[in-house]
Amino acid sequence: MGLALMFLIWLITLVSTYFFVAKTWWLPAGASAAAAWIDGQFALTYVLMGIIFLAAQLSLGYIVWRYREQKSSPPVAYSHGNTTLEVLWTGLTFVVFVGLNLMGSRVWASQRFAPAEAGAVQVEVTGMQFAWYFRYPGPDGVYGKTSPKLMDPSSGGAGAVGLNMSDPAAKDDVVTGTMYLPVNREVDLSLRAVDVIHSFFVPPLRFKQDAVPGLNIHMHFKPTVIGEYEIACAELCGLGHYKMHGMVHVVSQEDFDKWLAAREAEK
């Protein structure tokens, strides 16, 4: 029985570890400035936890087999513990866990405590059951006023986000159902939600933030690779949660300007 148990625990451990090491399934390739930092912290955490996982599971398997009761077993080691050992592994765990955490905090701080760089492109993201809308403030660089009283999801576009067209700043606002971003330029994002909580998640950009009704949450990030990335809503928002899907097109600055100008011209 001890042997069977050791075999099973070791098997589980080694198979699980194999798929982590082989990276059969892994984080999607990063496409933003923060991705390398985040992935680095992920890798560090993963190596440390992997070592502890292997050490703990393999020794668990070994101990249950090695110390199974046999006729030839020597008397058990009668002991109530060992204070030196307790202090040692408490201290060690504390240093590893808290140290790891402090290292990760730098990335978090650089992303969240500082405002967006000057000259960042402004985009407002609005989530509603079950669609995303994106608003660009237009040449004046100022978002027009919106009001919940004017929101009409069935009208789509400007009507869906409740844009108040009597506000002069609203005249040149562009509202779209697809997000376009220029590459290598910081994005100053405003996140809002109309009805319930949604979460704007773009895995390759290593970006996730809830959009909360009543809050206007400011975030910033910088896409670094041209491409098309999927947005998947990451906060349960109702029966259509699974299909609350959108696209981010990261394009060159030139293409971005062209696209935005075309949207302005359409209005």
Place this chain on the structure above:
Amino acid sequence: MATPVTVPAHAAPQGFIRKYIFSLDHKVIGLQYFFLALTAVFIGMFLSLLMRIHMIWPTAVLPVIGEIKPETYLALMTMHGTIMVFFVLTTAPQGGFGNYILPIQIGAPDMAFPVLNMLSFWTTFLAYMVMLAAFFVVGGAPLHGWTGYPPLSAVQSAGPGEGLGADLWITSIAIFCLASLMGALNFITTTLDLRAKGMTMMRLPLTVWSWFITAILGLLAFGVLLSAGILLLLDRNLGTSFYLPQIVVNGQLMLHKGGSPLLWQHLFWFFGHPEVYIAILPGMGVTSQILSTFSRKPIFGYKAMVYAMVSIGFFGFMVWGHHMFMSGMSPYSAFAFSILTMCIGVPSAIKTFNWLGTMWKGHIRFHTPMLYAIGFVSLFVSGGLSGPFLAQPVLDIQLHDTAFVPAHFHLIMGVAAIFGIFAATYYWFPKMFGRMMNETLGQIHFFVTLAGTYAIFMPMHYLGMAGQTRRYSQFTEVAYLQKLIPLNTFITYAAIITIAAQFIFVINLFWSMFKGPKASDNPWEATTLEWTTATPPPHDNFGGVTPVVHNGPYEYGVPGATRDYVMQTDAAVGGGH
């Protein structure tokens, strides 16, 4: 030690109703909780089976049930989580085994407040019935998930099931909170006041410590959830705006203003995180007890184990914000929540080291309870080590609300806690029913369940890393999720096999209850007080005798002793630990 309080001796019950239905006997009440949880775990498991089937075959037409729609999937998911967390993981370890075993292990004739004990069971039962009723009302069960975030949970028009079903859901949880508060008071008072002579706090079995700390957590946590739930009911039905700002749902402007959806998240997780420990601490206690018993060795670092549980409980109240890193909460507070969360890893690691230390150089006997306790340690390690990923806000940018999170909490608070319940069942079954369970069936059940559990939940880590979002009823609408369907299909098959294996347990349980070989008073050669009394114990637990305690709870392999275990009531040995 506190002055012992004499319990008003309640007369031995007479008729069937007073003996088995409205019983004041903690042993009967413990069994009532146990069987309630047993029905709940099978309902919860069945719901998860339907979920797994729908994820892979979204258009499949099932016999009787028909086709599962996306909103039905979310209702199944909500009810699965809620039933499992409240009516299984909170009910079985504490209400079930705690109720049955704690008074006996401290040498008391019953709980401190037997009537309150009966009341807390029947209140739990009422909550359970109200919860199940949500399935059968117009619109069905709510779809807002077990965390019930408003505005989704606060607005009737936000989705199917958010009408009467959601009201019943909240009402049930509120009733459950009341029941848990009553239970918690009883456990705390009993542990403090009814310990037998010589049963000092530092001689309490670690199971008693775990139930005691769990009760304190329950007392502090459930009151907050109760208040939060009442506010949610007011928002839903009386037009208040605690959680609701001005919103437009389905094109309709709501008449709410000024509330904050984040308030609910703070209140909910102030309960929700300690709840994780409410589910897992009793499992830690029972694992410690069993590892020591079946390794024939004293527990390694008894005091460290007690301090570790106390600090897990203490820190457990200061980490709720780690569920909210992506919520829009201040990024500065994420720092504090994150570091405090990492601190919880320390006592958890201490416990693991001490469990390994307990088995080290022991004489391990592989009875089924021991298999489950070893499985608990393995799952606790695996589930625990994904914690330091999720505790870092910067990694949550990728991992929050992906399958990595269900992988983490299912391993540690779901299945590890369930393994604790299985271990406890196989361990105390002889005492509770006077018969032994079948070892061969127990072993088959264990090996399939352990392998199956890992086959289900380990791949979910990979899915989460790849960005598979949680709470998706199907993966057909997002291109990168479609690529993950084969791995999801594997998980579904693993779940079907693992769920099927649970019937081995049920068969073993009921067959052994009536046909198992008769158990002796102390079949495991264990040391704690429940093994000093008759099997099953008489109505007042010790047949008119009050036990006197001379030893610590885990005196195995004492050099010079006549046998390899010294019971707590035996003459003092080993410096009277």
